Amino acid sequence: MSASPSPELSARLQQLAAQGVDVVRVVYPDLIGTDRARDVLLDHLPTACEHGLAFCRAVYHTSPLGHVVPVPGGLDAGLPDVTVRPDLDTLVALPWEPGVAACLGEVTDPATGAPAPESPRDLLRGVLARCAEQGLRPVVGPELEYFLCTQGPDGSWRRYSEVEGVVYTAGLRADPENHLLRTLRQLRELGIGVLSGNHEFDGGQFEINLTHSEALDAADRAFRFKSAVKELARLEGKLATFMAKPFNGSGGSGFHLHLSCTDAEGANIFDDPAGAFGLSATARHAIAGILAHAPALAALANPTVNSYKRFGPDTLAPWLIDWGLDNRSAMVRIPPERGSGARLELRLGDASANPYLLIAATVAAALLGVQAGEEPPAPLDGYGYDVSRSAVLPTSLPDALDALEADDALTELLGKGFTTSFLAYKRHEIDRFQRHVTEWEFDEYAYHL
Numbered sequence: 547m548s549a550s551p552s553p554e555l556s557a558r559l560q561q562l563a564a565q566g567v568d569v570v571r572v573v574y575p576d577l578i579g580t581d582r583a584r585d586v587l588l589d590h591l592p593t594a595c596e597h598g599l600a601f602c603r604a605v606y607h608t609s610p611l612g613h614v615v616p617v618p619g620g621l622d623a624g625l626p627d628v629t630v631r632p633d634l635d636t637l638v639a640l641p642w643e644p645g646v647a648a649c650l651g652e653v654t655d656p657a658t659g660a661p662a663p664e665s666p667r668d669l670l671r672g673v674l675a676r677c678a679e680q681g682l683r684p685v686v687g688p689e690l691e692y693f694l695c696t697q698g699p700d701g702s703w704r705r706y707s708e709v710e711g712v713v714y715t716a717g718l719r720a721d722p723e724n725h726l727l728r729t730l731r732q733l734r735e736l737g738i739g740v741l742s743g744n745h746e747f748d749g750g751q752f753e754i755n756l757t758h759s760e761a762l763d764a765a766d767r768a769f770r771f772k773s774a775v776k777e778l779a780r781l782e783g784k785l786a787t788f789m790a791k792p793f794n795g796s797g798g799s800g801f802h803l804h805l806s807c808t809d810a811e812g813a814n815i816f817d818d819p820a821g822a823f824g825l826s827a828t829a830r831h832a833i834a835g836i837l838a839h840a841p842a843l844a845a846l847a848n849p850t851v852n853s854y855k856r857f858g859p860d861t862l863a864p865w866l867i868d869w870g871l872d873n874r875s876a877m878v879r880i881p882p883e884r885g886s887g888a889r890l891e892l893r894l895g896d897a898s899a900n901p902y903l904l905i906a907a908t909v910a911a912a913l914l915g916v917q918a919g920e921e922p923p924a925p926l927d928g929y930g931y932d933v934s935r936s937a938v939l940p941t942s943l944p945d946a947l948d949a950l951e952a953d954d955a956l957t958e959l960l961g962k963g964f965t966t967s968f969l970a971y972k973r974h975e976i977d978r979f980q981r982h983v984t985e986w987e988f989d990e991y992a993y994h995l
Contacts, residue, residue, distance in 0.1 A: 555592060571646055642732055674762060691753045703792075706723075790850060791856040801895035834915045837869060843908065
């Protein structure tokens with residue numbers, strides 16, 4: 547029998563009921579950053595808060611098509627539970643779904659009460675705790691791109707607009723049904739810090755920018771942003787995809803991170819007018835750390851087989867390990883602002899990355915650099931993509947996973963339990979792909995061989 551709700555929870559229930567909310571959707575990210583959820587009737591929210599909601603732990607080990615991957619702690623353990631409790635501090639009404647409010651869920655192992663080892667949100671918390679020990683408070687600004695698709699009569703998905711050359715534009719020229727305006731207005735009401743948006747390089751591709759904030763909040767907002775954009779597209783019978791490179795003949799979609807750090811008083815500690823390039827030693831060490839751990843970082847920034855088809859010369863998707871001052875052909879770009887705006891931009895990630903894992907790994911690499919105290923090499927001069935000047939990043943997911951497994955310092959910081967699960971999950975994905983006969987293979991071989 548559930549105990550009576552606390553006065554605070556009773557007041558929250560009354561407030562929600564007065565707003566017409568009768569369902570609370572409890573949402574949490576899985577290993578690949580998609581949303582898992584349960585709708586809870588308002589009358590039963592106190593029980594969910596007290597006892598939690600039971601989910602099979604193997605949801606973390608489930609492929610996008612619903613196959614349970616044999617990861618330690620799942621099938622081999624008899625498919626045990628995790629417990630998910632509503633985090634009511636994150637509760638917000640869904641503007642497009644009357645009567646429904648959504649909140650994030652806190653995931654624990656019911657046997658220990660500790661966070662579930664695969665929980666991306668808790669992984670990031672762990673890394674941030676290590677940063678706090680060094681007096682660092684990471685601040686992150688996410689930038690995400692995606693393609694909007696419409697379905698043809700044959701069931702295939704194609705780009706919503708095929709118009710080319712409408713780079714960095716807004717309005718009907720690139721967006722004949724005003725998708726971007728409607729999406730921006732709905733996201734504004736969701737309260738996740740949406741700033742602005744525009745049409746991107748390729749037909750049907752959009753970018754929406756989010757405000758910067760402390761790292762966990764930024765990850766929460768990026769996660770909710772991706773889920774919301776996909777849901778809003780579904781409402782219109784369309785598909786919004788954050789896949790790295792969904793179409794031949796088009797570029798890919800990036801997930802760029804702007805990273806700085808503040809001290810306990812909120813001052814930007816990446817800025818130093820007297821330092822080299824106007825950057826503090828802390829900032830330069832963070833850059834060096836990201837460069838040093840870039841091969842392993844790629845596994846989390848570019849986490850799918852498809853991710854590595856986004857790279858190549860002249861794609862503005864970095865495939866070399868370098869950094870530059872306001873240079874978009876570099877993996878790490880230092881924007882021109884200094885003072886409170888001093889920061890680095892990691893351009894490595896693609897839009898398919900789990901926001902929590904990408905931010906956690908980037909911050910972890912930066913922290914390792916600060917602890918090592920090393921300086922980065924000279925910044926890139928001119929246009930990049932010259933293999934004689936910079937090392938090459940992993941060119942496939944298997945290579946990136948091998949680099950992650952070999953990076954003992956980074957995996958220790960991320961946690962061995964998480965790393966074991968992630969590697970097992972992703973290597974199973976590679977095995978499935980290698981066994982799959984693609985359309986390209988049939989077109990290339992079937993008639994002639």
